[in-house]
Amino acid sequence: MEHEPNRNVLTRLIVFTMVTLFGQSANIAGCRIEELGVKVPSRQRIPDKYMTSSTRLNKNYQAFRGRIGIKRIGSLADAWCSSEADSAPYIQVYFEFLTKVKVIESEGVDVDGNNMWVRSYAVSTSNDSVGGWMYHGSSVAQLWANTDIHGTNVTLNDSWAHFIRIHPKQHIGKWTCMRIALYGCQNALPAVVFIFIVTAGFMCLFRRYRARRKAETKQSALAETNNGIKSIVIYEDPPPYESQTVSLHFGNDINLGREIPSEMPAFTESNKVIRNMLLPFKDDRT
Ligand SMILES: *[C@@H]1O[C@H](CO)[C@@H](O)[C@H](O)[C@H]1NC(C)=O
Numbered sequence: 001m002e003h004e005p006n007r008n009v010l011t012r013l014i015v016f017t018m019v020t021l022f023g024q025s026a027n028i029a030g031c032r033i034e035e036l037g038v039k040v041p042s043r044q045r046i047p048d049k050y051m052t053s054s055t056r057l058n059k060n061y062q063a064f065r066g067r068i069g070i071k072r073i074g075s076l077a078d079a080w081c082s083s084e085a086d087s088a089p090y091i092q093v094y095f096e097f098l099t100k101v102k103v104i105e106s107e108g109v110d111v112d113g114n115n116m117w118v119r120s121y122a123v124s125t126s127n128d129s130v131g132g133w134m135y136h137g138s139s140v141a142q143l144w145a146n147t148d149i150h151g152t153n154v155t156l157n158d159s160w161a162h163f164i165r166i167h168p169k170q171h172i173g174k175w176t177c178m179r180i181a182l183y184g185c186q187n188a189l190p191a192v193v194f195i196f197i198v199t200a201g202f203m204c205l206f207r208r209y210r211a212r213r214k215a216e217t218k219q220s221a222l223a224e225t226n227n228g229i230k231s232i233v234i235y236e237d238p239p240p241y242e243s244q245t246v247s248l249h250f251g252n253d254i255n256l257g258r259e260i261p262s263e264m265p266a267f268t269e270s271n272k273v274i275r276n277m278l279l280p281f282k283d284d285r286t
């Protein structure tokens with residue numbers, strides 16, 4: 001009886017860790033291809049500020065307008081165009097999570113009746129955007145892309161990175177203009193978050209176990225009082241570090257293993273004491 005809660009906690013911790021680890025490795029090994037949030041509309045969206053470029057034609061043609069599926073809004077254009085003076089243009093996307101881009105989809109654009117598109121481009125990736133740009137093939141390798149303004153896919157075999165740059169090499173039309181969508185997979189759970197979750201999970205289980213033990217002790221003390229045996233139980237507030245974990249709820253898991261019956265006793269003057277003792281952390285129930 002005394003050892004059961006211990007095993008219970010340990011088992012749950014192990015299961016929790018295994019499930020999390022499995023999810024992690026499945027994500028990396030599987031590389032389930034999805035649109036990464038450049039295209040609109042999409043399941044997710046890369047913030048505008050994460051799309052940048054070497055130059056822009058003017059403020060209506062900024063990098064974040066270069067999303068496939070985007071519509072003109074007022075003077076805001078539906079493509080990214082580089083400045084005419086830019087001899088080495090590029091559009092860059094930053095990913096918060098380590099990302100493997102497998103497919104680049106590109107489109108041209110109709111600017112006031114003139115179709116413009118990018119015939120070829122080079123691709124580079126980096127983790128810090130400052131140095132260490134790794135080119136797909138080489139900096140002069142041209143990946144052949146559009147032959148008209150309609151969508152064309154180019155498949156890559158690059159490694160994981162936080163930044164990707166597409167460097168248009170040849171273009172048709174007056175300006176270098178394009179819209180893009182990126183497909184690939186993301187390592188959505190950075191190591192820091194992973195360690196945090198495991199630690200938090202452990203603290204939650206530990207706290208719950210302590211709370212249960214406390215409630216049990218007090219219940220028996222109360223029973224003794226009711227039997228006429230004088231026994232004073234002084235309720236102690238939990239130490240601050242314990243109540244700090246209260247907000248970390250993991251879905252339905254929070255009620256697993258709770259000794260408290262699902263049907264709460266009615267709140268009356270006579271059972272108030274018991275209720276408070278069963279629920280030492282009242283904010284847990286709200
Ligand atoms: C970025 O970092 C990851 C993980 O450390 C590494 O595998 C990858 O090769 C790096 N990418 C680049 C472009 O340096």
Ligand SMILES: *[C@@H]1O[C@H](CO)[C@@H](O)[C@H](O)[C@H]1NC(C)=O
Nearest residue numbers: 135136137138141156157158
């Ligand atoms: C992509 O991978 C294939 C085989 O793994 C290799 O032959 C090819 O050179 C790679 N392409 C680039 C541009 O790195």
Ligand SMILES: *[C@@H]1O[C@H](CO)[C@@H](O)[C@H](O)[C@H]1NC(C)=O
Nearest residue numbers: 033103105150151152153183
């Ligand atoms: C490009 O590839 C993506 C992902 O596989 C796909 O959803 C999209 O329809 C493709 N686009 C074109 C023009 O083939």
